[in-house]
Amino acid sequence: MSDLSSLTIAAARDKLRRKEITATELTEACLSAVESADALGAFVHKTPELALTQAGHADARLAEGDAPDMCGIPLGIKDLFCTKGVPSQAASAILEGFKPEYESTVSQNLFDAGAVMLGKLNMDEFAMGSSNETSTYGNAVNPWRRGNEDTALTPGGSSGGSASAVAADLCLAATGTDTGGSIRQPAAFVGITGLKPTYGRCSRWGIVAFASSLDQAGPMTKDVRDAAIMLGTMAGHDPKDSTSADLAVPDFEAMLTGDIRGKVIGIPKEYRMDGMPEEIETLWSEGAAMLKAAGAELRDISLPHTKYALPAYYVIAPAEASSNLARYDGVRFGHRAQLGQGDGITEMYEKTRAEGFGPEVQRRVMVGTYVLSAGFYDAYYNRARKVRALIKRDFETVFADGVDAILTPATPSAAFGLGEMIDADPVQMYLNDVFTVTVNLAGLPGIAVPTGLDRQGLPLGLQLIGRPWEEGDLLNTAYALEEAAGFVAKPQRWW
Numbered sequence: 001m002s003d004l005s006s007l008t009i010a011a012a013r014d015k016l017r018r019k020e021i022t023a024t025e026l027t028e029a030c031l032s033a034v035e036s037a038d039a040l041g042a043f044v045h046k047t048p049e050l051a052l053t054q055a056g057h058a059d060a061r062l063a064e065g066d067a068p069d070m071c072g073i074p075l076g077i078k079d080l081f082c083t084k085g086v087p088s089q090a091a092s093a094i095l096e097g098f099k100p101e102y103e104s105t106v107s108q109n110l111f112d113a114g115a116v117m118l119g120k121l122n123m124d125e126f127a128m129g130s131s132n133e134t135s136t137y138g139n140a141v142n143p144w145r146r147g148n149e150d151t152a153l154t155p156g157g158s159s160g161g162s163a164s165a166v167a168a169d170l171c172l173a174a175t176g177t178d179t180g181g182s183i184r185q186p187a188a189f190v191g192i193t194g195l196k197p198t199y200g201r202c203s204r205w206g207i208v209a210f211a212s213s214l215d216q217a218g219p220m221t222k223d224v225r226d227a228a229i230m231l232g233t234m235a236g237h238d239p240k241d242s243t244s245a246d247l248a249v250p251d252f253e254a255m256l257t258g259d260i261r262g263k264v265i266g267i268p269k270e271y272r273m274d275g276m277p278e279e280i281e282t283l284w285s286e287g288a289a290m291l292k293a294a295g296a297e298l299r300d301i302s303l304p305h306t307k308y309a310l311p312a313y314y315v316i317a318p319a320e321a322s323s324n325l326a327r328y329d330g331v332r333f334g335h336r337a338q339l340g341q342g343d344g345i346t347e348m349y350e351k352t353r354a355e356g357f358g359p360e361v362q363r364r365v366m367v368g369t370y371v372l373s374a375g376f377y378d379a380y381y382n383r384a385r386k387v388r389a390l391i392k393r394d395f396e397t398v399f400a401d402g403v404d405a406i407l408t409p410a411t412p413s414a415a416f417g418l419g420e421m422i423d424a425d426p427v428q429m430y431l432n433d434v435f436t437v438t439v440n441l442a443g444l445p446g447i448a449v450p451t452g453l454d455r456q457g458l459p460l461g462l463q464l465i466g467r468p469w470e471e472g473d474l475l476n477t478a479y480a481l482e483e484a485a486g487f488v489a490k491p492q493r494w495w
Helices: 002-006 009-017 023-035 048-064 105-112 160-167 184-190 224-234 278-293 304-327 345-356 359-371 377-400 426-433 437-442 471-485
Strands: 043-046 074-078 116-121 173-178 193-196 216-221 264-268 297-301 405-409 446-453 459-466
Touching: 002 023, 009 023, 009 224, 023 043, 023 048, 023 074, 023 116, 043 160, 048 116, 074 160, 105 173, 105 224, 116 160, 160 173, 160 184, 160 216, 173 184, 173 193, 173 224, 184 193, 184 446, 184 459, 193 224, 193 471, 216 224, 224 446, 224 471, 264 278, 278 297, 278 405, 278 446, 278 459, 278 471, 304 359, 304 377, 304 426, 304 437, 359 377, 377 437, 405 471, 437 459, 446 471, 459 471
Parallel strands: 074 116, 074 173, 264 297, 264 405
Antiparallel strands: 043 116, 173 216, 193 216, 193 446, 405 459, 446 459
């Protein structure tokens, strides 16, 4: 029964309903996998007792014969989601010891549907990073290896623990969040599917905020069908989140026909970056050919303001972060620095933040505070907001012209080694988000689908960008791409 943890959500759901397995057996198999995978650094707070209790409740619902799709499915929850009574630290020392008295809306939706929480997953501190190397828990590690090398590779970030756990079959799926690519880039690095929904499709309530106008929760799963199933449970209107859309949640799984005949797929010329590896270029061309063979029409398009996306993102996101992170002051919750004689409240703030925030978070808070300061607000922040509006308009124009989805690379490279970039110029790390940040700036849905391996045997993914609120149509196009690519490679176990 040990291979139960390698099941997809869809396969496990069907076995549970046919009484071939129980939710408790499935959960025990995953807990066993988690216990033997500490080398991956994926799970940072394990909750076996809670998982088995939830599995028991799921079995009771399944026995009654009226269980939702996610009932009995063991998941990992990114440490950015507040989970009642379970440490929720956003991978930061400043939130050490914080156990919320409430549940995030997304995790509550999943638990209400009978899903099982195996524990909390590693991530970059406050979701700031592209390699899961800024975590107070230490690095998460990619289960894949380059050829016969032993070099530890990044699983991507910030949802690195989620990506690693799903790829290594520690859980059937995981929650992630995406502010500038933090679901899609890690998914591409580990050969799984990662979906960032339209901004407002999933509630942000109870998710530790990084950049409030960009953050969006989404599923990280083993295939496209699972992403459709899980999104259907995660999504929905939430009056506690003022940016949550009051829209009905369709049956995304029912929309997976694989028929994309007549669909128009845009290929943006601006995503052909200087210095892009030949393998990424080839993969992109092959993906376009696959969609064409499936009956879609390819169309060259232009998104002229793409080149300004990264600079605009790295003004807007740190600005919002500096505002959001001001609440971590050592007064109400989390870490408080030891104070010397004569220290006042200013010294408490300074020492607490110096001890609690890691270097990358400090860097972004300082950048954000700078661009919001009196002399620079118009020069940086307001200008970035105007650029954001132009980027959004680029997409609106293309979609108005009849394009149904846009195909791009997901990442500028395969997974790189831990330590290879973090010590270099931080801007080099920021360039990892070059294909993904536009989607967040425009509030659009985007999905990363694994479509091939590079010459060293590492997974590579392609990204599809869809129209706002049309995740069902986007998932169907991704399903057609997944079917054509036939990606079934798994990492060889070394952990």
